[in-house]
């Protein structure tokens with residue numbers, strides 16, 4: 001559907017696979033995001049204590065401690081020695097994201113993602129274009145700033161303004177004026193710049209992106225030879241720059257696996273592709289498929 | 301030197317990002333400074349390390365809040381005066397019940413609440429102060445003692461001091477006195493105070509406590525330590541009395557409005573000059 005701007009990406013996929021299949025990963029992600037939030041809320045709301053705490057640190061079934069390594073690193077930089085519980089929890093989380101991809105945090109857990117996805121959807125629907133542009137590297141600079149501020153102030157300064165934790169914690173412990181942040185981010189992404197917050201600014205996403213630099217679980221354009229250039233994956237992808245090498249650079253011998261750690265493993269590209277080009281795969285399946293592709297070239 | 305278009309674009313882009321990030325960093329820095337101030341009525345949970353370190357150690361997880369059986373604690377929400385996401389309580393609303401097993405500290409996954417604190421009696425969340433003696437009805441000679449009776453460690457943290465009621469001349473005042481060496485700052489007294497505005501309030505220690513200079517020595521304590529007077533006792537002890545008053549050494553004490561048989565004039569300069577003459 002490259003010719004019609006007003007049509008939402010995925011229209012072809014819905015026609016080809018049906019609505020459910022064309023939204024499979026989106027639905028699963030929303031179930032994950034809301035489900036995990038729901039588990040945290042079960043305690044305070046219904047007295048069923050499966051998980052206590054919030055994303056900064058939690059205790060599951062009274063035995064499993066989980067701690068956000070990003071906030072713990074800031075605490076250490078602020079001059080505090082973490083105790084064993086926090087270290088254990090942070091190691092578990094780190095290992096998890098090393099395997100499944102750091103920014104899986106973004107698309108499968110983070111509450112802000114639902115808001116920025118909604119803004120991107122509406123922006124596309126209303127065909128809003130232009131606005132300011134932020135460098136996609138800003139988030140890494142900001143990540144540096146948050147670490148530096150912790151070091152210099154001796155406090156976890158970023159947690160005073162972090163929208164991710166503010167909203168997740170707020171939903172469990174009381175929002176206060178955090179709805180204002182939600183609205184601000186929505187408007188920023190809708191009116192100022194496409195995917196501005198998650199795609200350019202958020203240091204949390206930047207941290208997890210670095211964490212998942214060598215992660216095992218990746219999305220792969222395994223059947224890229226079937227691509228019909230509809231561009232739907234580029235439109236729907238929150239980090240569209242990550243797709244091109246894997247999808248389009250067959251001649252240069254680039255493998256089909258999306259190796260950029262900015263890919264959030266959201267699976268939307270899998271959803272919206274009517275030709276079933278994409279699938280979840282492992283990082284090491286890259287060379288194998290490349291050799292197949294190369295063989296292809298040799299043969300032709 | 302001339303820049304190619306691409307290089308130029310890269311440099312402007314980088315400069316633009318750096319400038320934007322710099323502004324954001326400055327704003328965050330200022331805000332960080334500002335949000336260090338903790339309102340006086342916001343009390344940290346038991347075992348909380350000193351405020352500056354606390355803001356570096358607490359990761360805002362709320363586990364202490366959840367495990368407090370009395371719903372004493374809350375996490376500061378966006379827009380509250382307390383640093384965002386940190387736990388605190390307001391004594392007048394829900395005080396700390398001083399749980400013997402201190403579940404809030406046990407729940408804390410960091411060192412923000414000191415896991416070395418084993419006895420809740422050793423907690424120092426703040427210090428209760430009878431801050432308004434004009435409003436506290438005990439000072440008017442009325443019986444109350446609610447703050448004393450509610451205190452989980454009454455007798456140690458808070459006492460009643462019996463004083464003479466000068467107004468009636470024949471009754472006693474039962475004055476609540478808080479001892480800083482035992483008060484945990486739990487706030488039960490503040491919450492229980494019967495007045496519309498509590499006359500006894502838990503204050504942060506930094507506000508509530510005075511401190512003598514390190515070199516101050518109290519004569520009677522030193523005397524006790526040394527087992528006797530450290531100086532030669534004077535022949536005659538002299539008092540600087542307010543003019544027009546007399547001092548009765550036999551127990552009456554200061555007697556106002558009755559002659560002036562002290563050897564001093566009410567002008568201190570005379571005393572100083574007199575000393576000089578005597579030399």
Ligand code: SF4
Pocket residue numbers: 105106107110111112113116164197198199202203204205206
């Ligand atoms: S980039 Fe930040 S706000 Fe966006 S989904 Fe990731 S953590 Fe959440």
Ligand code: SF4
Pocket residue numbers: 219236237238239240242243258262263264265266267268269270
């Ligand atoms: S490449 Fe696919 S999985 Fe990765 S962020 Fe883009 S749409 Fe999501």
Ligand code: SF4
Pocket residue numbers: 345346367368369370371372373395396397398399402403404405420
């Ligand atoms: S000691 Fe008990 S009542 Fe006091 S804050 Fe801790 S858990 Fe709550």
Ligand code: SF4
Pocket residue numbers: 357358359360361362363364365386387407408409410412413
């Ligand atoms: S449990 Fe500890 S780290 Fe968590 S909010 Fe309470 S004081 Fe902070």
Ligand code: SF4
Pocket residue numbers: 427428450451452453454457458478482483484485486487488489490502
């Ligand atoms: S705050 Fe009040 S009730 Fe609590 S220990 Fe101190 S004097 Fe007692």
